[in-house]
Amino acid sequence: MPLKQKRGLLIANARAGKQGAKNQLYSIINGLAPEYTLTVHLTEAPGDAFVTAKQAEGYDAVFVSGGDGTVNGVASGLVEAGLSIPMGYFPSGTANDLATTLGLSRKVEETLKIIENGKPTPHDMGRLGDNYRFIYTASFGAFTEVSYKTPQSLKNSLGHLAYVIHGAGELFRLKAERLSLKWDGGELSDTEVLFFAVMNTHSMAGMVKIPAERTDLSDGLLEMLIVKKPETKKEIRALLRDLLKNDIYDSRNENVIFTHVSEVQVHTEAPVAWTVDGEGTDEMTDVTISVIPEGAKFIR
Numbered sequence: 001m002p003l004k005q006k007r008g009l010l011i012a013n014a015r016a017g018k019q020g021a022k023n024q025l026y027s028i029i030n031g032l033a034p035e036y037t038l039t040v041h042l043t044e045a046p047g048d049a050f051v052t053a054k055q056a057e058g059y060d061a062v063f064v065s066g067g068d069g070t071v072n073g074v075a076s077g078l079v080e081a082g083l084s085i086p087m088g089y090f091p092s093g094t095a096n097d098l099a100t101t102l103g104l105s106r107k108v109e110e111t112l113k114i115i116e117n118g119k120p121t122p123h124d125m126g127r128l129g130d131n132y133r134f135i136y137t138a139s140f141g142a143f144t145e146v147s148y149k150t151p152q153s154l155k156n157s158l159g160h161l162a163y164v165i166h167g168a169g170e171l172f173r174l175k176a177e178r179l180s181l182k183w184d185g186g187e188l189s190d191t192e193v194l195f196f197a198v199m200n201t202h203s204m205a206g207m208v209k210i211p212a213e214r215t216d217l218s219d220g221l222l223e224m225l226i227v228k229k230p231e232t233k234k235e236i237r238a239l240l241r242d243l244l245k246n247d248i249y250d251s252r253n254e255n256v257i258f259t260h261v262s263e264v265q266v267h268t269e270a271p272v273a274w275t276v277d278g279e280g281t282d283e284m285t286d287v288t289i290s291v292i293p294e295g296a297k298f299i300r
Contacts, residue, residue, distance in 0.1 A: 007037055008036030008061050009038070009056050010041065011041050011063070012042050013042075014042050027108040032112070053074040053075075057083055061087070062078065068098050071135065074087060079296070088111075088298075088299045089104055090104075091104055091111075097136055097203050097278070102300050104300065118299045120297040121298055124219070125200070125295030126222050127292055136201035137197055137204050137276070138276050140196055141194050142194050179267060180267045181267075183261045197225045200215070200223065218293075220293045221260040221291060226256070226258075239253060261289075262290065268286075272285070
């Protein structure tokens with residue numbers, strides 16, 4: 001019998017997605033075994049995936065079983081250690097926005113086929129200040145928790161409309177944040193904003209969907225989306241219409257800004273806690289967001 005040539009590290013959050021990752025483990029290990037000699041690490045505390053990934057030197061691939069927060073920790077750990085190791089992702093979290101963008105399935109058998117036939121594909125990452133990195137989004141305001149709060153029964157029956165219903169309610173209950181921005185080629189001063197995000201994704205929170213032709217996941221740029229506070233009933237109706245049609249990227253809505261950036265400087269009047277790949281941050285008022293070109297590689 002020939003010796004297995006590839007070394008794989010499997011980092012699994014067995015508590016992700018109502019313990020969905022725990023149920024996946026046997027199938028993942030069994031499916032990878034023909035090609036990889038696996039070392040398995042089960043995360044025990046927040047930050048464990050990050051620390052473990054930093055020590056992944058010498059492995060041919062790192063596999064992740066968990067949610068968006070777990071894969072963020074692994075990718076951030078690899079970047080921190082300067083390791084360019086491809087990742088295979090088995091999604092089992094609650095939202096799995098990243099899996100949607102990467103075209104991955106919750107079904108282990110389907111993801112194993114993708115990994116078997118795929119190749120390492122570059123994926124830009126983002127940096128939020130000094131302490132946070134993100135794979136698909138850094139945001140605050142409306143929509144940031146829509147995918148977690150929208151009932152599954154409503155998602156099943158109404159699809160995108162379900163997210164619009166819940167997202168719209170959140171949109172107009174929130175207190176607007178007053179901020180100023182500077183980015184490559186533009187700026188915004190002293191403006192009330194209901195939602196702000198810098199992303200590298202085709203999907204966020206199930207509601208914000210960027211058409212694939214409008215974003216390149218490895219072009220050295222991030223996408224910035226701003227929804228300013230509507231001032232009139234006419235503006236509110238226009239915003240809801242565009243959200244319902246998922247047509248905010250090419251719309252002529254004056255309350256929506258969508259553009260591509262490599263860096264943006266953000267100042268908020270009051271301290272703001274951001275959501276980074278589904279996880280919260282400390283509150284900040286001044287922060288710089290920048291791209292990490294090809295910071296991650298996913299097998300797909």
